[in-house]
Amino acid sequence: MKLSEVKNKLNTLETISFQLPNGELVPSHFHVTEVGKITKHFIDCGGTVRNEEVVNFQLWNANDYDHRLHPEKLVDIIELSEKVLGIEDSEIEVEYQGETIGKFGLDFDGKHFLLTNKQTDCLAKDQCGVPVEKPKVKLAELNDEPCCSPRGNCC
Numbered sequence: 605m606k607l608s609e610v611k612n613k614l615n616t617l618e619t620i621s622f623q624l625p626n627g628e629l630v631p632s633h634f635h636v637t638e639v640g641k642i643t644k645h646f647i648d649c650g651g652t653v654r655n656e657e658v659v660n661f662q663l664w665n666a667n668d669y670d671h672r673l674h675p676e677k678l679v680d681i682i683e684l685s686e687k688v689l690g691i692e693d694s695e696i697e698v699e700y701q702g703e704t705i706g707k708f709g710l711d712f713d714g715k716h717f718l719l720t721n722k723q724t725d726c727l728a729k730d731q732c733g734v735p736v737e738k739p740k741v742k743l744a745e746l747n748d749e750p751c752c753s754p755r756g757n758c759c
Contacts, residue, residue: 605710607659608693611682613712614675622663622698623716625708630663630700630719633671636678638662639685642697650728658697659685661710665701697722 614620622630644656685691696710698719708719726734 605696605712606693607682607686607691607696609712610696610710610717611679613717614679614682617675620673620675620678621716622700623713623718624700624702625719625721629716631665633665633669634673635664635666635668635671636661636673636681637664638699639681639691641685641689641691641694648727650731652728654727657692657694659691659694660697660699662699663701 619632621632622634624630638660640660640662642658642660645654646656647653682691698708698710700706700708700719706719707722709722711718711720726732729735
């Protein structure tokens, strides 16, 4: 989800809620402690230089149980970040403290912002020899011989 989409959704909400991939809600007294721009400049395993940029939200729970972040306040924080940090309309990445700091993608189901699981990946499969997709083979087409015949393929 891009930053502009988040702002559009916030403008239609009365309250903000984030749902973890396991279905649990982030406690309603969460804080957005950071809105930032993260730039990653790296070389993949195939030697290609790459640049990625995401907008980062960091969610944090404190013992401030009376705190509630309202949508208009988060929009104000986002707009200040855009102005001061030069943040553009990039994809959102959310950090949230579980057993360790987790990084999540972001989606919206009409009521909650959904923290979505992210996966690592090889960006140079063609140069690493990693097959892009595992070939599908029909076992019946491997050999015309029955499995239990002397020339069968079961042993």
